[in-house]
Amino acid sequence: MRHLLNTAAVVLAASLAGACAHTHDTPRVAAPKAELPMAVAPAELAAPMTKERQARITPDIALRRLQDGNERFVHGQMLKRDLRDHVKVTGHGQYPIASVVTCIDSRSGPELVFDQGIGDVFTARVAGNIVNKDILGSLEYASAVAGSKLVVVLGHSHCGAVKGACDNVKMGNLTGLLDKLQPAVSSIPKDGSARDSHNHEFVEKVAEANVELTVRDILDQSPVLKQMVKEGKIAVVGAMLDVETGHVEFLPAYGVMKTASSRH
Numbered sequence: 001m002r003h004l005l006n007t008a009a010v011v012l013a014a015s016l017a018g019a020c021a022h023t024h025d026t027p028r029v030a031a032p033k034a035e036l037p038m039a040v041a042p043a044e045l046a047a048p049m050t051k052e053r054q055a056r057i058t059p060d061i062a063l064r065r066l067q068d069g070n071e072r073f074v075h076g077q078m079l080k081r082d083l084r085d086h087v088k089v090t091g092h093g094q095y096p097i098a099s100v101v102t103c104i105d106s107r108s109g110p111e112l113v114f115d116q117g118i119g120d121v122f123t124a125r126v127a128g129n130i131v132n133k134d135i136l137g138s139l140e141y142a143s144a145v146a147g148s149k150l151v152v153v154l155g156h157s158h159c160g161a162v163k164g165a166c167d168n169v170k171m172g173n174l175t176g177l178l179d180k181l182q183p184a185v186s187s188i189p190k191d192g193s194a195r196d197s198h199n200h201e202f203v204e205k206v207a208e209a210n211v212e213l214t215v216r217d218i219l220d221q222s223p224v225l226k227q228m229v230k231e232g233k234i235a236v237v238g239a240m241l242d243v244e245t246g247h248v249e250f251l252p253a254y255g256v257m258k259t260a261s262s263r264h
Ligand SMILES: [Zn+2]
Pocket: 103, 104, 105, 127, 128, 156, 158, 159, 160, 161, 162
């Protein structure tokens, strides 16, 4: 997979050129590592979220928590959590830090790939990680009501839904779902190579474009979330999971203002 963090702006420009003429007045920063005010002890990271702890989480910190969690996952250094304690603490109230829209793919479970516990993340899963009004309503609930600080659209490599869209598959109710991925398919400039699922590079380009389009859909179709981004209350970011390694690379974020390349 390409290094999205370094080439994100180029990828965006190339993959979306001509597909959308959207402009955004929400801040977008093509930067990867969110800066943390201080290092957080593993014991605190592994503890269940409470209202007080959620109140201290900013969009930057939420992003960094997921970035660090994925790093732990990739290296097999997941935090030791007492999930029964998580159940006990969160049973009467949940205070997640982030919402993740991702594919139903069995390899893309957000709690696993971001090394999070019970009560840490909302998840909305649908083949091809697109949004509709129901999912947007869910995300609005998650952020505006339940206090989630970050919306992540997580696409992935080797996505069956994306391949189906590339091949223009028609089957039952899947037909209508795959139609929603066609803007991503058509956004990839023609370069003479095959535009079907046999062309791995094409499929991965479509998957990335689809993530970006979903991020745009969220900002364009949810005034509630867009306003929260403007006010700095939340951020919206796209990301791609490499299912061969478990590694997640983040695309540019909307609304994340503080960034740093060094670790804290
Ligand atoms: Zn998929």
